[in-house]
Amino acid sequence: MKNYPIVKSRRLRSTPYTDRIESQGVSSYTVYNHMLLPSSFKSIEADYHHLKEFVQVWDVAAERQVEISGKDSAKLVQLMTCRDLSKSKIGKCYYAPLVDHQGFLVNDPIINKLAEDKWWLSIADSDVIFFAKGIAAGQKLDVEISEPNVNILAVQGPLADNLMVKLFGEKIKELKFFNFNYFNFKGYKYFIARSGWSKQGGFEVYVDDNKAGQDLYDYLFEAGEEFNVRPGCPNLIERIESALLSYGNDFDNRDNPFEANFDKYMHLDTEVNFLGKEKLKKIRENGIKRKLMGVKIDHDSIDMYCEKTLFDDKNEVVGFVRSAAYSPTFKKVIGIAMINKPYWDSKDQFKIEIDEKIFVGTICDLPFI
Numbered sequence: 001m002k003n004y005p006i007v008k009s010r011r012l013r014s015t016p017y018t019d020r021i022e023s024q025g026v027s028s029y030t031v032y033n034h035m036l037l038p039s040s041f042k043s044i045e046a047d048y049h050h051l052k053e054f055v056q057v058w059d060v061a062a063e064r065q066v067e068i069s070g071k072d073s074a075k076l077v078q079l080m081t082c083r084d085l086s087k088s089k090i091g092k093c094y095y096a097p098l099v100d101h102q103g104f105l106v107n108d109p110i111i112n113k114l115a116e117d118k119w120w121l122s123i124a125d126s127d128v129i130f131f132a133k134g135i136a137a138g139q140k141l142d143v144e145i146s147e148p149n150v151n152i153l154a155v156q157g158p159l160a161d162n163l164m165v166k167l168f169g170e171k172i173k174e175l176k177f178f179n180f181n182y183f184n185f186k187g188y189k190y191f192i193a194r195s196g197w198s199k200q201g202g203f204e205v206y207v208d209d210n211k212a213g214q215d216l217y218d219y220l221f222e223a224g225e226e227f228n229v230r231p232g233c234p235n236l237i238e239r240i241e242s243a244l245l246s247y248g249n250d251f252d253n254r255d256n257p258f259e260a261n262f263d264k265y266m267h268l269d270t271e272v273n274f275l276g277k278e279k280l281k282k283i284r285e286n287g288i289k290r291k292l293m294g295v296k297i298d299h300d301s302i303d304m305y306c307e308k309t310l311f312d313d314k315n316e317v318v319g320f321v322r323s324a325a326y327s328p329t330f331k332k333v334i335g336i337a338m339i340n341k342p343y344w345d346s347k348d349q350f351k352i353e354i355d356e357k358i359f360v361g362t363i364c365d366l367p368f369i
């Protein structure tokens, strides 16, 4: 399929780093939370190899924050997620599925607890702010809900620690996975978490000042020269291999958290109150009929502008591929697919049509690596 240019406008928001990544050769964008999110620089495959060996700086400002503060903020945040946050601690990040009153998925943010009465939901691509405001209005909660001007810079890759130490000192190495703290650089205090949408390790800097973010961006490239730093972005191949799920691609508001394998982030048997709790208990009782699994396809490319159907040898539907890419590591197309229950343990080959030709593949567990 041909690619068409997407026209920028006020509605399709730029980030404080857009000028920089464009002068550094960003080659494609996707749209995420009504904002530009880079999707490749040299090429997805070249970016992939570089990410796994060196360190990259990512403009992930499109991972917007929904700030919820005030007396009832903890109550509202808990209403929105099936993960039990009653024992949550300030300084920690919680990956948490958001679920609606029907038990369907709304988003899968990282929830950062900044204070007992202040939370940042670092969201994937759906309008969580309206969901939050709707619940707050309906439940008459004493909260403030906003989207602050916070623009994340991610530093990802095996050399991320080396680079960050040069700017923020040895102390940054003590930061644990999914914890955040504040670190000074040139007189500015940066909120930094050890997290990021790759399994190569690294940090995310939640920058609340455009100038401070742009300065940091430039310093990262200056200091990173010796580590072969490059601009990068969430990488399709790496994230599929690692099974980092993408809302809107792998699952959406027609799927429930069991189908997306979110079992370990679901606490249906604790006292906490959240939307869809009874629905989810019903779903658990009845059991699910499909779930996300991995697929490997014997081919060297795939275009994913829509879901692709998998068939068995009797032309029955096995499931649907929702994300896929050629993996140079597996030398196959690998993908994340919603697979129907009769096929969960199947070792048989399925069929898939790519560019009007039939290819074969098999089902496997996630993650690939």
Ligand code: THG
Binding pocket: 063, 094, 095, 108, 109, 110, 122, 123, 124, 125, 152, 178, 195, 196, 197, 198, 204, 243, 244, 245
């Ligand atoms: N970082 C920040 N915000 C984000 C993302 C991010 N918002 C959008 C999107 N990514 C949200 N989705 C995810 C999905 C997976 C993870 C983080 C955010 C993730 N998962 C790990 C895993 O699955 O192995 C660890 C989860 C855990 O065990 O707690 O990191 O990337 N700021």
